[in-house]
Amino acid sequence: MARMKFLCDADRCIECNACVTACKNEHEVPWGINRRRVVTINDGKPGERSVSMACMHCTDAPCAAVCPVNCFYTTADAVVLHSKDLCIGCGYCFYACPFGAPQYPKVGNFGSRGKMDKCTYCAGGPETDGSQAEYDKYGSNRLAEGKLPLCAEMCSTKSLLAGDGEIIAKIYKERVVKRGYGSGAWGWKTAYKEAIAT
Amino acid sequence: MGRLLAKWLAQARFIVGALALMLIVAAATPVLAQQPSSVNPTASSVKEDQLFGEMNRISGRCSIPDQKACTIEQPAGRDWREFHQKTLPWIGAIAIIGMLALLVIFYLVRGMVLIKAGRSGRTIVRFTAVERFIHWMTATCFIVLAVTGVNVTFGKELLLPLIGPEAFSAWAQWAKYAHNYLSFPFTIGVVLILLIWIAGNIPNAVDVEWLKRGGGIVGNDDPPAYRFNGGQKAIYWIVVLGGGAAAVSGYLLMFPFYGTGIAGMQLAQIVHGTVAVLFVAAMLAHIYIGTIGMEGAFEAMGTGEVDVNWARQHHSLWLEEEQARTGPNESESQRRARAAATPAE
Numbered sequence: 001m002a003r004m005k006f007l008c009d010a011d012r013c014i015e016c017n018a019c020v021t022a023c024k025n026e027h028e029v030p031w032g033i034n035r036r037r038v039v040t041i042n043d044g045k046p047g048e049r050s051v052s053m054a055c056m057h058c059t060d061a062p063c064a065a066v067c068p069v070n071c072f073y074t075t076a077d078a079v080v081l082h083s084k085d086l087c088i089g090c091g092y093c094f095y096a097c098p099f100g101a102p103q104y105p106k107v108g109n110f111g112s113r114g115k116m117d118k119c120t121y122c123a124g125g126p127e128t129d130g131s132q133a134e135y136d137k138y139g140s141n142r143l144a145e146g147k148l149p150l151c152a153e154m155c156s157t158k159s160l161l162a163g164d165g166e167i168i169a170k171i172y173k174e175r176v177v178k179r180g181y182g183s184g185a186w187g188w189k190t191a192y193k194e195a196i197a198t
Numbered sequence: 199m200g201r202l203l204a205k206w207l208a209q210a211r212f213i214v215g216a217l218a219l220m221l222i223v224a225a226a227t228p229v230l231a232q233q234p235s236s237v238n239p240t241a242s243s244v245k246e247d248q249l250f251g252e253m254n255r256i257s258g259r260c261s262i263p264d265q266k267a268c269t270i271e272q273p274a275g276r277d278w279r280e281f282h283q284k285t286l287p288w289i290g291a292i293a294i295i296g297m298l299a300l301l302v303i304f305y306l307v308r309g310m311v312l313i314k315a316g317r318s319g320r321t322i323v324r325f326t327a328v329e330r331f332i333h334w335m336t337a338t339c340f341i342v343l344a345v346t347g348v349n350v351t352f353g354k355e356l357l358l359p360l361i362g363p364e365a366f367s368a369w370a371q372w373a374k375y376a377h378n379y380l381s382f383p384f385t386i387g388v389v390l391i392l393l394i395w396i397a398g399n400i401p402n403a404v405d406v407e408w409l410k411r412g413g414g415i416v417g418n419d420d421p422p423a424y425r426f427n428g429g430q431k432a433i434y435w436i437v438v439l440g441g442g443a444a445a446v447s448g449y450l451l452m453f454p455f456y457g458t459g460i461a462g463m464q465l466a467q468i469v470h471g472t473v474a475v476l477f478v479a480a481m482l483a484h485i486y487i488g489t490i491g492m493e494g495a496f497e498a499m500g501t502g503e504v505d506v507n508w509a510r511q512h513h514s515l516w517l518e519e520e521q522a523r524t525g526p527n528e529s530e531s532q533r534r535a536r537a538a539a540t541p542a543e
Contacts, residue, residue: 011243017261037267041249041258047242051258053270062279068350069367070358086367088374090350091454092282095464096275100267113454183243190273 002164003078004121004143005192006152007172008052010183012159015040015050019151019160023054026122026150027139033103035119036151049183052151052160055080055101055119056191063093063102077143079121084137089113098190121162122149169196246271266455278464282471286351290475294348297479301486311415311492313508321503322520329394330502336387336437339380344478346373351471381448388441391434398425399434404515414512415487425516433484440477444470 015038023029023036036054057080064072064080071086072093082093091113093102104113115137124141127134134141142150152162161168169185173196176182185196249256255272325333349357349370358366405428408414411421413429421427426434447470450457458466488495494508509517 020262032264034262034264034267037260037262037264039258039260039268039270041244041256043259047244049244051270062275066279066282068354069370070354070363071367086363088367088371090374091451091463092350092467094454095460095467096279096282098271098273098275100269100272100460103264184246186246187271189246190271 001076001078003166004057004163005078005165005168005188006054006056006121006149007161007168007185007188007196009159009161009172009175010049010051010186011179011181012157013038013050013052014157014159016156019052019155022150022154023119026142027120028135029139030105030117033105033117035101035103035117051186052155053099053187054151055097055121056099056187057119057121058098058191059193062096062098066092066096068092073126075123077121077123079123079143081120081123081125081138082116082118083126084115084117085126087115089115099187122147165192172196266460269460272460274461274464278467281468282351286468286471286475287355289472290348290351290478293475293479294482297482301482301491305486305490308415310490313493313505314420314511315507317494317505318507320506321497321501322506322509322517322524323502324498324504324509325502327502330499332387332390332394333499335383336391336441339384339387340481342376342380343384344474344481346377347474348478349373350377351475378452381445381452384441385445388437388445391441392438395426395434399431401428401431404428405431415491420511420514422514423512423516424519425513427513429487433480436477436480440473440480443473444477447473 017038020034020036020038024034027035029035036052038050038052040048040050042048057078059078061072061074061080063082064070064074067082068090069086069088071084072080072082074080089104091104093116094100094104101118102116103118104116106114120138120141122140122142124130124134124144125138127137129141129144142148147153149162152160161171172182172185189195246256250271250273254274255269257269260268350373353366353370353373357369361369404423408421408423408428411417411419413427414420414423415429447466450466451463451470454463488499492512494505497508498504506517509520
């Protein structure tokens, strides 16, 4: 089985935010929640870079470790998913997550946290693949259809890569060799405890 | 004279301008000569490692309304994870199990602290109905908060394997609601406790003496005490300060991003968890001495009246004060009845 990862080539990202929009549309993500976002660092200064970031589906995921009801599970493709039936909306995964991926719809009194929502790597949830129940809670399950996450699939500059970690790392390395520079795989050290030598 | 100066100034300006032009040309020529064949656009670009080195988190500008999302990496969550998964369970287990073990051993060795002179049959009012209401409101909330709170830290290890994920999640969901909502009466209770009992709970020399003589619990001595002895004062301040810390840190977690950001919430949870498990351990000792640990103690918060011999043994100075007001041979209720029967002068 593959070890699915995301890789954002910051030297290619043009901050078009199409990945953000595609994600919201594909999964009917609730108002106020963004499973993916593009952040520009040093905006307007020389050397500014934009990075598209979502859940990185970490190795030894911190969210899963701290969850008080153990609602997280890792699929055979190493995608970190969770069950909204088990989630109690305590917020602990958000404290632990290095990427700010978990978010909570504001429901109930005092804007208290509802069931956590995050990037599913377009892989749905524990329900039957492609079922309406799965779509309602987690959005579409493209992985079950043999497709990769939509954000990466439709990236116009192919900055955002999704797929087996070794393959996308190889693609990135080839790019770096050919063009002669690369600012590294953002978040990889934090998420996978490895970096791509450039 | 003036015309001469103006002419000289104009000449000077021309010379300075010419020199500046020469300088620019001289400086620019070698740069052009050194221009590499290929441009490296990352030479001045931001680097992940460098940004981490600066502030241990990486933020930028994002165009979505949720500005919290503009932080893309904050590995500090790892330290919090370490605390939540390892440190807190250890502190909690040692504090709570340790206290329970200590109390069991103490009970087996010391047994119940008895009223030495036996019951006199006469009672004296120790806590009024209002005081008891405040106590029990706070106590009831505390027990629910403690059970539901301990569930967050230990539930998945202890209870989840027994009842399965669905039942455990349903329970944990209700536990979260109970924990959030009962925090309000609990906080009100802590504030009221602070106000109604602060006068009797300022530490003084009597407490030092009381502590030196074993507090009437360790050993067989019965040191004098006013309305609240050293141990009760300790419990009072644990409730007021511990309860206050738990309330403040708890509300920061309950209302995310109103008071503090993510780093603040990690810290708030560390404070909340640590204070809470120590608070539970302290309250176990309080419950012990108020029930099976001491004969005649529970009545103080039960009926509100204690036996006079109990009061003499444990709160001799307070009993003297009370009897100076009421007369030695009548209870508070008798005094009230007498006062009501005697017309005011």
